[in-house]
Amino acid sequence: MIEIRRATEGDNRALIELQTRCPQGTSLILNVDSSPDFFARSKPFKDWTVLVAVDDGRIVGSAGYAISDVLVEGRLVKTAYEYGFMVDPQERRKGIAVKLQECIEQNAVERNVDLLYLNIIEDNVPSANLFSKMGFEKVKECTTLSLMAYKKQRLTKEANIRSAEKSDFTEIAEMINEMYRNYNFFNPFKTEDLLDYLDRMPGFNLHNLFVFQDNQGISACLGYWDYTKVRKYIVERFNWRLRAQLFLMRIAGLFTEMPQIPKPGEPLLSYNLTALAFKQTESIADLVKHVVNVALENRITLLHVPTDMESPVAKVLSQFRHAKVGLQFFVKSLSEKRFSRLGENKLYIDITEM
Ligand SMILES: CC(C)(COP(=O)(O)OP(=O)(O)OC[C@H]1O[C@@H](n2cnc3c(N)ncnc32)[C@H](O)[C@@H]1OP(=O)(O)O)[C@@H](O)C(=O)NCCC(=O)NCCS
Incomplete structure (x- = not known):
């Protein structure tokens, strides 16, 4: 029973x-x-x-x-x-x-x-x-877009990126709310919610949240949540479709730099991207590059972002080498x-x- x-x-x-x-x-x-x-x-x-x-x-x-x-x-x-x-x-x-x-x-x-x-x-x-x-x-x-961290990204000269501070939170919350206010299933942030959100998430803190600052203030923000602190994934096997793609990638890897995908038995190390909002696409593109570089330094191979493909987020992220998994x-x-x-x-x- x-x-x-x-x-x-x-x-x-x-x-x-x-x-x-x-x-x-x-x-x-x-x-x-x-x-x-x-x-x-x-x-x-x-x-x-x-x-x-x-x-x-x-x-x-x-x-x-x-x-x-x-x-x-x-x-x-x-x-x-x-x-x-x-x-x-x-x-x-x-x-x-x-x-x-x-x-x-x-x-x-x-x-x-x-x-x-x-x-x-x-x-x-x-x-x-x-x-x-x-x-x-x-x-x-x-779709979940999984960006592949496999080569160092070059940022634009003007990129002024720094870790977020508590005093940025009102500006960050406003930017996130402005970006997603017409999206279904969005829960608007208050400044204090953002602090709470960070506190509750194991593997996420102020050091993992970055802002792009220009003359007018913050023009983009992006955080990475170190999901390896929540659970670890070990590759068991791939289906035939993915195996064929990986085979082609290995061949291409003989001629150019290509992402390394773990083999069966190896861990799949990834970050989840969050607090992603922007006023300018150039600023968020630089922030993504910055986080890809952080991931590379920490031997993380994938950065996941679940998104509606009609969102401008998808357009920005699709410029980076990525894999896609459908979400219903x-x-x-x-x-x-x-x-x-x-x-x-x-x-x-x-x-x-x-
Ligand atoms: C999905 C899962 C939770 C279903 O658990 P379960 O106890 O076997 O499901 P139930 O016996 O209650 O089945 C209810 C209905 O689900 C569907 N279903 C369950 N297993 C199925 C299968 N292998 N193939 C097709 N339909 C299936 C059927 O409609 C079934 O009704 P029916 O038995 O009258 O045909 C289980 O397969 C599982 O743990 N999967 C791995 C983890 C996972 O994928 N989780 C879901 C993340 S969203």
């Missing part, structure tokens, strides 16, 4: 072990090591809950959700973002994920949540089927409120939601 309950600190070890049995990804299959703290992935959220499915005292599944108010079609809406669904491979197709989802929905209704949302990596057919069956609807296809954005409405044009506006995906 499966029981669903809230996870506690005492479940940490069992959840880390369950996660090692649940590799992630579709074209690139990764083993996940979330030690020492399984809950580090949840801590960046303000209001989060992790559930576990227990069978005869053994944890066989888990899922999390985070509640927040975000702008959807111009209105502030209470949402629950769902993440971290996993079921022990030995126990799949027995309805455990359905039970976890039902429990999330029940809790969300009790908290007056209007809208549930989540994103699924392209080709993850089990998950897409699961959430379609549970009444979710796919509203948009977004799913929603389910729980209240009377109707959202009929969700796929039409640009969509904001916070880095904590990747």
Whole structure:
């Protein structure tokens, strides 16, 4: 008999072990090591809950959700973002994920949540089927752009880049809010929220947040979140499509500098880019180059940014050598409120939601 309950600190070890049995990804299959703290992935959220499915005292599944108010079609809406669904491979197709989802929905209704949302990596057919069956609807296809750090980037002469200071926070928050105010699922920042956001994220602090300053003030900002502090990914295998691409890259690497992609058994070290906003594209391009150089110094090979491809962010980042992974954005409405044009506006995906 499966029981669903809230996870506690005492479940940490069992959840880390369950996660090692649940590799992630579709074209690139990764083993996940979330030690020492399984809950580090949840801590960046303000209001989060992790559930576990227990069978005869053994944890066989888990899922999390985070509640927040975000702008959807111009209105502030209470949402629950769902993440971290996993079921022990030995126990799949027995309805455990359905039970976890039902429990999330029940809790969300009790908290007056209007809208549930989540994103699924392209080709993850089990998950897409699961959430379609549970009444979710796919509203948009977004993309994770993974920039490849493999050669030093040359910045423009005028680039005046420095680490952010607390006194910059009002200006930074205003720039981020101005940039994303018409995006669905954006949660506008107050100055103090930004400080809070940094404090909650393991592997992210003021040193990782940079600004580009010119005569008129700050014209771009960009931070990197060292995700290796949250969890480690080890390459298990690639599918045939990716293997063919890597083979071609290795051949090209004989003639020119090319990115090094880890082989099976090796770690995939990456940063997640966040707090990305700008008034001038030249400034943000320089900041990206700067962060690529920081990554190179620290032997990090990939910098991930989830984005709506209609966003100007995608245009700037696409100039850098990158890989793309599709993200399908799913929603389910729980209240009377109707959202009929969700796929039409640009969509904001916070880095904590990747
Ligand atoms: C996705 C996952 C959580 C599903 O867990 P589960 O307990 O096996 O799912 P359920 O038994 O509750 O299945 C519910 C529905 O999901 C769909 N589904 C689940 N596994 C499927 C599969 N392998 N192929 C196709 N559809 C599948 C089906 O519609 C199924 O309903 P049905 O059995 O009546 O056909 C599980 O496969 C998993 O842990 N995958 C790896 C991690 C992952 O990808 N997480 C999701 C990140 S968004």
